[in-house]
Amino acid sequence: MHKYENIAAPVIKRLPRYYRFLGELMDNGITRISSKELSSRMGLTASQIRQDLNCFGGFGQQGYGYSVEGLYKEIGHILGLDHNYNAILIGAGNLGKAVATHMSFEKRGFKLIGIFDNDPMKVGTVIRNISVSDLNELESFCKDNHTDAAIFCVPKSAVPAIADTLYGLGVRSFWNFSHYDLSIRYKDIIVENVHLNDSLMILCYKISDANDEPENNKRKNKD
Amino acid sequence: MHKYENIAAPVIKRLPRYYRFLGELMDNGITRISSKELSSRMGLTASQIRQDLNCFGGFGQQGYGYSVEGLYKEIGHILGLDHNYNAILIGAGNLGKAVATHMSFEKRGFKLIGIFDNDPMKVGTVIRNISVSDLNELESFCKDNHTDAAIFCVPKSAVPAIADTLYGLGVRSFWNFSHYDLSIRYKDIIVENVHLNDSLMILCYKISDANDEPENNKRKNKD
DNA sequence: TAGATTGTTAATCGATTAACAATC
DNA sequence: TAGATTGTTAATCGATTAACAATC
Numbered sequence: 001m002h003k004y005e006n007i008a009a010p011v012i013k014r015l016p017r018y019y020r021f022l023g024e025l026m027d028n029g030i031t032r033i034s035s036k037e038l039s040s041r042m043g044l045t046a047s048q049i050r051q052d053l054n055c056f057g058g059f060g061q062q063g064y065g066y067s068v069e070g071l072y073k074e075i076g077h078i079l080g081l082d083h084n085y086n087a088i089l090i091g092a093g094n095l096g097k098a099v100a101t102h103m104s105f106e107k108r109g110f111k112l113i114g115i116f117d118n119d120p121m122k123v124g125t126v127i128r129n130i131s132v133s134d135l136n137e138l139e140s141f142c143k144d145n146h147t148d149a150a151i152f153c154v155p156k157s158a159v160p161a162i163a164d165t166l167y168g169l170g171v172r173s174f175w176n177f178s179h180y181d182l183s184i185r186y187k188d189i190i191v192e193n194v195h196l197n198d199s200l201m202i203l204c205y206k207i208s209d210a211n212d213e214p215e216n217n218k219r220k221n222k223d
Numbered sequence: 224m225h226k227y228e229n230i231a232a233p234v235i236k237r238l239p240r241y242y243r244f245l246g247e248l249m250d251n252g253i254t255r256i257s258s259k260e261l262s263s264r265m266g267l268t269a270s271q272i273r274q275d276l277n278c279f280g281g282f283g284q285q286g287y288g289y290s291v292e293g294l295y296k297e298i299g300h301i302l303g304l305d306h307n308y309n310a311i312l313i314g315a316g317n318l319g320k321a322v323a324t325h326m327s328f329e330k331r332g333f334k335l336i337g338i339f340d341n342d343p344m345k346v347g348t349v350i351r352n353i354s355v356s357d358l359n360e361l362e363s364f365c366k367d368n369h370t371d372a373a374i375f376c377v378p379k380s381a382v383p384a385i386a387d388t389l390y391g392l393g394v395r396s397f398w399n400f401s402h403y404d405l406s407i408r409y410k411d412i413i414v415e416n417v418h419l420n421d422s423l424m425i426l427c428y429k430i431s432d433a434n435d436e437p438e439n440n441k442r443k444n445k446d
Numbered sequence: 447t448a449g450a451t452t453g454t455t456a457a458t459c460g461a462t463t464a465a466c467a468a469t470c
Numbered sequence: 471t472a473g474a475t476t477g478t479t480a481a482t483c484g485a486t487t488a489a490c491a492a493t494c
Binding site for chain 2: 001002003004005007012013015016017019020041042043056057078079080081083085093094095097098099101102103104105108109110148149173175179183184190192194195196197198199200201202203204205206207208209210211212213214215
């Protein structure tokens with residue numbers, strides 16, 4: 001059972017960007033916009049914008065365009081930002097601390113309700129008004145506090161054991177900053193990965209592809 | 224002029240994951256693997272793996288498969304990880320600090336050579352053996368030290384001015400953690416975006432899509 | 447050699463773009 | 471009403487999967 005059926009992943013990935021651009025238009029006092037005008041600002045086609053939006057409903061008006069505020073709210077609703085999912089953060093190292101302090105969880109449909117770490121030096125320190133708990137309190141915490149999602153900011157090696165615990169407690173959604181492949185271990189979970197190393201390697205590829213001498217490879221030999 | 228021509232973006236995005244899995248296989252002492260075996264471990268099709276690899280060359284052997292170490296090295300080379308691009312980090316807040324301390328730049332083809340911030344409290348502090356410089360020293364630093372790429376870990380509002388400076392100095396590659404759309408401002412640059420807010424919103428979408436009551440929308444009315 | 451598995455072409459599937467009738 | 475712009479269908483383009491001859 002799904003709220004929206006058969007929405008293609010590329011469409012969903014574009015929604016946050018639409019949301020961001022519409023928010024900026026609102027800040028600039030623009031109240032209506034056509035798919036053509038929005039497409040030129042965002043660097044995509046008007047056709048794609050209309051196709052994307054019509055996956056969820058007809059939010060525009062012929063001859064007029066779209067209400068910026070109306071569309072902003074619709075997309076926020078489609079993304080589910082009006083929820084308040086309880087999230088816990090596992091790992092209070094540099095990355096975990098950055099995620100905890102940097103993100104506006106409330107604006108993104110979440111509430112951060114707990115932070116865990118196994119380092120005694122970190123336990124008890126306060127991040128974003130939350131006191132870091134010892135990892136061995138994770139199980140009792142989740143039994144007392146309904147937990148919708150877990151955020152993994154721990155090294156890959158630490159993930160399987162913690163994930164097993166959380167899975168056993170019924171947690172099925174994960175924001176995964178580790179390089180452990182959760183969706184291979186469990187089939188019925190929701191995962192959104194943030195692989196910083198992968199991203200940096202892709203940047204490296206793009207730079208070296210643009211700058212280096214062509215390889216004497218098969219593709220080139222075809223020329 | 225490109226090292227490899229016409230490689231589709233989806234192929235490039237899969238390369239770091241191949242690289243990661245092959246590294247794990249090496250750690251486990253596995254020396255050869257077939258596309259079929261790798262496909263079942265990674266959760267994709269053998270056909271896709273062979274297609275992807277053959278964009279760059281024929282690295283396998285009929286009847287045998289692929290040498291794990293050989294393929295690992297080939298993909299590392301394709302990604303350009305044997306480079307040593309000079310990178311500077313703009314922004315030494317929580318996120319910048321996490322990026323600076325958390326990433327193995329050297330293993331990803333980069334070297335972090337400078338960190339900049341406009342906060343006098345941060346200037347002079349040491350992160351990863353690098354002393355944080357004042358942002359107003361950016362220009363002279365880049366003139367003295369060849370800079371291939373800049374990492375943006377500053378708020379959106381601070382980006383345009385800094386990006387203009389760097390662009391003027393010839394910097395054309397960016398790892399962008401801000402929500403400022405660099406590729407719209409400059410047409411001839413290389414950008415790899417990390418949009419944490421977008422990622423969190425997509426997680427929110429997935430959770431609410433899986434859990435909420437269907438909307439009384441157009442799509443559902445068609446059923 | 448026989449079996450296995452690649453590299454590569456062909457078929458299918460999906461996503462994007464174009465076109466246009468509907469309509470505000 | 472006339473002009474503008476949507477919603478939606480059709481056409482195109484691109485990516486994935488299937489099939490199989492080549493070959494180790």
